[in-house]
Amino acid sequence: MENQISIALEIFKNYALSEKEIRYINNRFEKIELKKGDILLTPNNNVTYQFYTYSGCLRSYFIQKSGKQSTIQFAIKDWWISDYTAFFTNQKSVMSLECLKDAVIYKVSKSDIDEVFDKIPRLESFFRKKLEKAFAGFQKRIIEYLSLSAKERYQKFRENYVEIEKCVKNYHIASYLGITTESLSRIRKSIS
Template sequence: MDIANIFKGYQISNEHQRMIDKKITTITISKGENLLFPGDTTTYQYYVVRGCLRSYFTDISAKEHTIQFAITDWWISDYTSFFKKEKAILQIECLQDAVLLRLSRDDMNEICATIPGIEEYFRFKTESYIGSFQRRIIGDLSKTAKERYQDFVNTYPNIEQLVKNYHIASYLGITSESLSRIRKEIARN
């Protein structure tokens, strides 16, 4: 994997690219496998080279709530566990065979301390992640299911071919039947 593809827009010397290469591990994971389970502690975040994953939690009534989809060029983890060294509350499932780059928190911190500008990259990604979650929470509180679906399609173009309807419905906080009705309504208009 060309490290420059991950850190687009940041100048990284060949020496620093080699350093990052030594810190990042390439892993493959098959559809249906899990990277993380609730109760585990994770020290890793994952960059998606290819594939599709989701993070979700299951409530006390066994209902799944999808928190995030991660597709090519996205990062995924249970960030509460990753940053605070607490037990994970999320499960991460592979929805499509994937190639991932695994980076530990300690190695990320060392990379940030050593390579000028890379801390800005991770800060920007974290800020974007927080902003996306904030917009999603506000949308969940104030938008109709149809508006949330339209936001989903704009955020994750072409993902509908990769994931099951009930995954999308659980992301939107609606039933699969409601999702079907919304799609039919949009198709009619």
């Protein structure tokens, strides 16, 4: 129980929570330990959970009709990940979630989060702020993809995601940037 209490306090570190609230939250989160290569979600499934990354590294990706993988998001410590389109719209998943580095994550269902909001209303602002930040980040990424060169996109990735670059393979970074691994290698050589 002590470990669960510490995870509730870690997730909601900026909120003063009573012991009763901590226990209530802990009962809504389920700990999962993943090994590198584990697949957490595949396409064409119902998505009723979102995942808090306590340690390790995960990625969400989309497989195009050609078979090419496009990385949509990475998740490291203190980040959330899911197929959010499916999660919020009750549509089937289109993305996969893969563990890239052994991870400890905590899953929580949409219904449990809604119950937490009802029981502890001030936490709804926590998730609203997280969603606002994520939405702004995705929009910024789309604009950068449309307006920056591959080299500029890689340089921004390196500036913003130092920890992620240490955890993932080159082809994951290339698929996140929308380029080939060969292009990524050329860009890296031109920078060094």
